Amino acid sequence: MLKDITKQSLQPEVKELLSYSVFPDPEAVDRAASFYQTGNGRLFGYEEDGLLLGIIGFDVVRNELIIRHLAVLPENRGLGYGRGLILELLLEVEPKPDAIIAEIDEEAVDFYRSIGFEVYSMGEQYPGIERFRCVYEVEKAGD
Known part of the structure; x- marks a missing residue:
């Protein structure tokens, strides 16, 4: 069940999940x-x-939903939870965004590409670390 846990972001179980999505x-x-x-x-x-x-953390900028953090407990990866988080979030957010954007490291490229995101290299953003911009254009009702 997807639920808003914004106010609980400082709790240890939430911070553990956040730790999987940041340096x-x-x-x-x-x-x-x-x-x-x-x-x-x-x-x-x-x-x-x-x-x-x-967890999935985001904000909305100019009608684009920007994924800031996405993480699943290691023992539950590869079971569809990451994809499910994105899909359920899209159902929850109003108004519907025009696009979903994520900036990621190389190890997440295959995940985002496999669920329909277009992936673009942003080049080396940090010494020795290439970053990627992932974009998913959201279909509006009636399109």
Whole structure:
């Protein structure tokens, strides 16, 4: 079940999931958690049998839904939860965005490409680290 957990972003189980989607550094995790406390970002979690299995954090800029954080517990990866988080979020968000955007590292390229995102290289953003921009154009009702 997808639920809004924005106000719970500082809880240990949420920060653990956030840690999988940022540079593995306690300060980066704290910044990510604080983003949802102080900014315009929203954070949703997928819970099953009382266990938080995954999170998706986002904000909306100029009618584009920007995925800031997406993570699933390691033992539940490859089971469709990441794709499900994106699809369920799209059902929840109003008004519907024109596009979903994510900026990612190379290890997530295959995931985003496999669920229909167009993937573009942004080049080397940090020494030795290539980043990618993933774009999914949302079909509107009646299109």
